[in-house]
Amino acid sequence: MYVKDVVVHNQVGLHARPATFFIQKANEFKSSIWVEKEERRVNAKSLLGVLSLGIVGGTAIRIIADGSDEQLAVDGLIQLVESGFAE
Secondary structure (H helix, E strand, C coil): CEEEEEECCCCCCCCHHHHHHHHHHHCCCCCEEEEEECCEEEECCCHHHHHHCCCCCCCEEEEEEECCCHHHHHHHHHHHHHCHHHC
16 A cells, blocks of 8 residues: 655646546556545545545645555656646
8 A cells, every 4th residue: 555645736626627637547557546635535536536525726635545556656646736737
């Protein structure tokens, strides 16, 4: 299991378009991946799950992966979040 925290810096947070990019990236990996905000954990490959967290700009989230490419998965998603989803 590989875990890292990141702060979402883009203004809109993880809403419709950025969330779609996030899920597409998560689906590139074989590992099981979760996103955690406070005490809630959802499947990072589920649009409804990610949207249900209500992640806005400035929110700290935790990305957790478990599987054969767990470190690549977490680092790839962290990089996407830190890029501001190219917005």
